[in-house]
Amino acid sequence: MSNIAILAGDGIGPEIMVEAKKVLATVAKKFNFEINTKDYDVGGAAIDNHGNALPDSTMAGCIASDAILFGSVGGPKWANLPPTEQPERCALLGLRGHFDLFCNMRPATLQPALSSLSTLRSDIAEQGFDVLIIRELTGDIYFGEPKGRKGEGEEETGFDSMFYSRREIKRISHLAFQAAQKRDNKVTSVDKANVLATSQLWRQVVEEVAVEYPDVELEHLYVDNAAMQLVRDPNQFDVMLCPNLFGDILSDICAMITGSMGLLPSASLNAQGFGMYEPAGGSAPDIAGMGIANPIAQILSTALMLRYSLNQDAAAKAIEDAVSSALDNGILTADLLPANEREKAKSTSEVGDYICTQIEST
Ligand SMILES: NC(=O)c1ccc[n+]([C@@H]2O[C@H](COP(=O)([O-])OP(=O)(O)OC[C@H]3O[C@@H](n4cnc5c(N)ncnc54)[C@H](O)[C@@H]3O)[C@@H](O)[C@H]2O)c1
Ligand SMILES: CC(C)[C@H](C(=O)O)[C@@H](O)C(=O)O
Ligand SMILES: [Mg+2]
Helix, strand or coil: CCCEEEECCCHHHHHHHHHHHHHHHHHHHHCCCEEEEEECCHHHHHHHHHHCCCHHHHHHHHCCEEEEEEECCCCCHHHCCCCCHHHHHHHHHHHHHCCCCCCCEEEEEEEEHHHHHHCCCCCCCCCCEEEEEEEECCCHHHHHCCEECCCCHHCEEEECCCCCCHHHHHHHHHHHHHHHHHCEEEEEEEEECCCCCHHHHHHHHHHHHCCCCCCEEEEEEEEEHHHHHHHHCCCHHCCCCHHHHHHHHHHHCCCCEHHHHHHHCEECCCCCCCEEEEECCCCCCCCCCCCCCCCCHHHHHHHHEEECCCCCCHHHHHHHHHHHHHHHCCCCCCCHHHHHHHHHCCHHHHHHHHHHHHHCCC
């Protein structure tokens, strides 16, 4: 029996989590394993109910679990709280930091047959692509101290600190090279070594680690060029190894060129293999409560959880196949359709139901 802590959070989080839970129950039944899920408040919802975005009861539930399935947190209602109380920083970064979830994997693929979903020009989209972003998740300017504000008036200053240690760079680099060995043997390391001291150390350490993986090709790109290349020709990439901030930005590009922010799942793992699984996108306040959010990123994050934390490869694959079938057969939420075809859009629950039926029937 596996215990899963479910943290749905804010905005579209609870809506897409309902679909992920349905899918989880469907594969558990089909593949005959037991899952015990328990819901916990997190983010803005937890501020409203407990006065704190990451209550002790939620943290205790996560510690007692085998994996965390996370929705998304934040929204305009809580955006003006002091930074340390905000849902994103307190709950999301709090969980990533507490469990030392330094390895964030964001796989973005586009099958040539689904090229019409992409926002890229058709001749580029028709090549398809299969990019794995490996994003360092517990260092960089996100966690560096000091950060804050000082001074007054025109001299008031906001500041953050960008840090990377050799140890942090090494451990994420090894995982990127090992991932590439199971794929197309290429790592593109992203930095800004023409300006930043942290990036100069990053590049040097990545090169040192690369020596241990002679079968893997290594290239370095500056982050601005990497953003451009992703839109020009994403098919050139295999594994993209990114520091925290650059990986955040590039993964939104990766999501969109597959078709939608609502398609990109992610797995965040620590050295012991404990993981938290969440869509790369956010709480989408602009569409929350309308029943139109795309549940696929949450459902594919559930598949990643089954693969990496619960050792249920067949169930993970069944989910991924059912998602492909939904996309192939035009079972699409509005975000995947051009404006003049939105009347064909399916709701969040219709997409979830289709995926469950597909899993049951194959
Ligand atoms: N993991 C997280 O909890 C997480 C991640 C990113 C942003 N956020 C937070 O979410 C809030 C909103 O952030 P934002 O608007 O910058 O980014 P967002 O990712 O929430 O939304 C960006 C755009 O993508 C669309 N989108 C995102 N997910 C979608 C889905 N599943 N289906 C259809 N459309 C989808 C939204 O409608 C919006 O137009 C902020 O408070 C932000 O800090 C949380
Ligand atoms: C909400 C925010 C803190 C978070 C990040 O920047 O890591 C999000 O954008 C993500 O990509 O998971
Ligand atoms: Mg992001």
